[in-house]
Amino acid sequence: MKVFNGTAVFSGISFGKISIYKRNEQLIKREHVQDVVEEIRRFEEAKNSAIEQLKELYEKALKEVGEAHAQIFEVHQMMLDDLDYVESITATIEDQKVNAEFAVASTADTFANLFEAMDDAYMKERAADIKDVSERVLNVLSGKSSDTGTANEATIIVADDLAPSETVQLDKEKVKAFVTIHGSTQSHTAILARTMNIPALINTNIELLEEYNGKEAIVDGFTGSVYIEPDEATAKSMKKKQEKDIATKTLLLQLRGKESITLDGQKIHLYANIGGVEDVPKVVQNDAEGIGLFRSEFLYLNSEDYPTEDEQFMAYKEVAEKMRGKKVIIRTCDIGADKQIDYFNMDKEENPALGYRAIRICLDRKEMFKTQLRALYRASMFGKISIMFPMIISVEEVRRIKEIIAEVMGELDAEGTPYRECELGIMIETPAAVMISDLLAKEVDFFSVGTNDLTQYTLAIDRQNHKLDSIYNPHHKAILRMLRIVAENAHKAGIWCGICGELGADITLTETFLKYGYDELSVSPSMLLALRDKVRRTNVAEVKDLE
Numbered sequence: 088m089k090v091f092n093g094t095a096v097f098s099g100i101s102f103g104k105i106s107i108y109k110r111n112e113q114l115i116k117r118e119h120v121q122d123v124v125e126e127i128r129r130f131e132e133a134k135n136s137a138i139e140q141l142k143e144l145y146e147k148a149l150k151e152v153g154e155a156h157a158q159i160f161e162v163h164q165m166m167l168d169d170l171d172y173v174e175s176i177t178a179t180i181e182d183q184k185v186n187a188e189f190a191v192a193s194t195a196d197t198f199a200n201l202f203e204a205m206d207d208a209y210m211k212e213r214a215a216d217i218k219d220v221s222e223r224v225l226n227v228l229s230g231k232s233s234d235t236g237t238a239n240e241a242t243i244i245v246a247d248d249l250a251p252s253e254t255v256q257l258d259k260e261k262v263k264a265f266v267t268i269h270g271s272t273q274s275h276t277a278i279l280a281r282t283m284n285i286p287a288l289i290n291t292n293i294e295l296l297e298e299y300n301g302k303e304a305i306v307d308g309f310t311g312s313v314y315i316e317p318d319e320a321t322a323k324s325m326k327k328k329q330e331k332d333i334a335t336k337t338l339l340l341q342l343r344g345k346e347s348i349t350l351d352g353q354k355i356h357l358y359a360n361i362g363g364v365e366d367v368p369k370v371v372q373n374d375a376e377g378i379g380l381f382r383s384e385f386l387y388l389n390s391e392d393y394p395t396e397d398e399q400f401m402a403y404k405e406v407a408e409k410m411r412g413k414k415v416i417i418r419t420c421d422i423g424a425d426k427q428i429d430y431f432n433m434d435k436e437e438n439p440a441l442g443y444r445a446i447r448i449c450l451d452r453k454e455m456f457k458t459q460l461r462a463l464y465r466a467s468m469f470g471k472i473s474i475m476f477p478m479i480i481s482v483e484e485v486r487r488i489k490e491i492i493a494e495v496m497g498e499l500d501a502e503g504t505p506y507r508e509c510e511l512g513i514m515i516e517t518p519a520a521v522m523i524s525d526l527l528a529k530e531v532d533f534f535s536v537g538t539n540d541l542t543q544y545t546l547a548i549d550r551q552n553h554k555l556d557s558i559y560n561p562h563h564k565a566i567l568r569m570l571r572i573v574a575e576n577a578h579k580a581g582i583w584c585g586i587c588g589e590l591g592a593d594i595t596l597t598e599t600f601l602k603y604g605y606d607e608l609s610v611s612p613s614m615l616l617a618l619r620d621k622v623r624r625t626n627v628a629e630v631k632d633l634e
C-alpha cells in the first residue's frame with residue numbers, strides 16, 4: 088500500500104481505479120520497422136478503435152449536452168477516415184519504413200500546420216482537431232486507450248491540475264474523485280468536485296507515474312489521503328467511514344422541502360451554482376430554491392466555436408423549464424483569466440486575471456454579447472430568468488449594459504419575438520464595486536458577491552497560485568467588512584443581495600452572513616442541505632460580531 092497526502096477541498100470517501108491524466112505528453116520516437124504491412128495493420132486497428140471511442144462519446148454527449156455539442160465527435164470520426172490523412176500515414180510507414188506512432192504524429196503535424204496557415208478562421212481551428220484525433224490514435228497505439236474505454240469503472244483522476252476545458256471532457260459518471268498535484272481551493276477542479284459531490288484533494292505529494300494507472304485506490308476527502316492498493320484493514324475502515332458519511336448525507340435529505348429559516352424566524356434563500364444543464368438534477372435532488380449562479384461560460388468552453396443564439400437559447404430554456412418557475416440567475420459569459428478558449432483568439436497577457444476578461448470582453452465584442460442577451464431574453468418566456476454581469480467596476484459599465492439590453496429588446500420587439508422583463512444584477516467581485524456599491528445599487532435589482540475573485544483582488548493573491556494557498560484567507564477582516572458594506576448598501580437602496588462565491592457555503596460563516604442580513608446564498612448543490620441545517624440551528628440575535 089502507498090499513501091499520499093494532500094489538502095482536501097471536498098469531503099467524502101471514494102473507491103476506484105487510478106487514471107493518470109497527462110496533458111498531451113506523448114513522446115514519439117522514430118523507429119525503423121521491417122514489416123510495414125504489420126505496421127499499417129497496427130495503425131488501421133488503432134484508427135478503428137479510436138472511431139469506436141468517438142461513436143460512444145457522440146452517443147454520450149448527445150444524451151448529456153445535446154446534438155449541437157455532440158456533433159464534434161462525428162466530425163472527428165470523419166477526420167480519421169479522411170482519405171488524405173490515412174494515405175499520408177500509410178505512405179509514411181511504407182516509404183520511410185517507420186513505426187505507426189511516428190507516421191501518425193508527423194502527419195498530424197503536417198496537416199495541423201497546413202490548417203493553421205489558412206486564412207479562414209474556421210479552417211485554422213481544425214488544426215486543433217487534427218491534433219486531438221491523432222492524439223486519440225496515439226493513445227490507442229500506446230495502450231492508453233483502456234482507461235478512456237467503455238468499461239463502467241469507478242475512476243479516480245490523478246492529474247497535475249485540470250483546466251476547465253479539460254474537466255468538461257471527463258466522463259462524469261465514472262469519475263469518483265480528483266487528486267491533483269497542484270490546484271487551489273478556489274480552482275475549477277475544486278468547484279467541479281463540489282458540484283459533482285465527490286472528494287477532491289489538491290497539493291498532493293503524488294507523482295504522475297504510469298505504473299499507478301488502473302490500480303485500486305481510495306480517496307479520503309476528510310483527511311486528505313489517497314491510498315493506492317490499500318491493505319485490507321485500510322479498505323475495511325474506509326468502507327465504514329464511507330457508510331457513516333452516506334448515513335449523515337441521508338439524514339440531511341430529510342431537510343428537503345423544509346424552509347431555510349433561523350430559530351428566530353429570519354429567512355434566507357438557498358440557491359445552487361451550476362455549470363450547465365447536466366447539473367440541474369443535483370439541484371433538484373438537493374431541493375435548491377433556485378439557481379443563484381449559472382456559469383454560462385461553460386457553454387462556450389464546451390464548444391468548438393462560439394455557441395450560436397439557438398444553442399444558447401435551448402440551454403437556458405431547458406434549465407428554466409426544469410426549474411419549474413423557480414428563479415434561475417444566469418451570469419453572462421465570464422471568459423478570460425483561468426478560463427481560456429482558443430477560438431476567442433485572445434492575446435497572451437502578463438496578468439490575465441487583471442486583463443481582458445468577462446464583461447470587458449462582452450462590452451468590447453458587442454455582437455457576441457448581443458447574441459447571448461437575445462438568447463437569454465428569448466428563454467425568459469420559459470421560466471423565471473434573472474441576468475447577472477461579472478467583473479463590474481463602474482456605474483458606466485452598468486449603464487452601457489443597459490443600453491445594449493435596450494437595443495436587444497428593441498430588435499426583439501421589431502421582430503415580434505416575445506420576451507419577459509428580467510431582473511438584472513451584478514456580481515460584486517472587485518474592491519471597486521464594493522466601494523461604490525451605494526451607487527451601483529441604484530442601477531440594478533440585486534447584487535451577488537463573488538468571493539472567489541473578491542478575495543484574490545482584495546488580498547492581491549492569485550486564486551490559482553497554490554503557493555499562496557496558506558495566505559489566501561477569505562475570512563480576512565477586509566473581506567468580512569466588505570461583505571457587510573455590500574449588504575448595507577444593497578438594503579439601503581432597497582435591493583436584495585446574495586453570495587455566490589465558494590465562501591457562501593462556509594458553515595463557519597453562515598451565522599455572520601445571516602447577521603449581515605444576506606438574502607441569499609448560492610452554493611454547490613451538494614452543500615445545500617448542510618447549509619439549510621446550519622441556518623435552521625442558528626439564532627441570529629445571539630450571533631457575535633467576527634470583525
Ligand code: PEP
Nearest residue numbers: 516537538539540587588
Ligand atoms: C467568484 O468569483 O466568486 C465567482 C462566483 O465567480 P467564478 O468563480 O466563476 O469566477
Ligand code: MG
Nearest residue numbers: 516537539540
Ligand atoms: Mg468570479
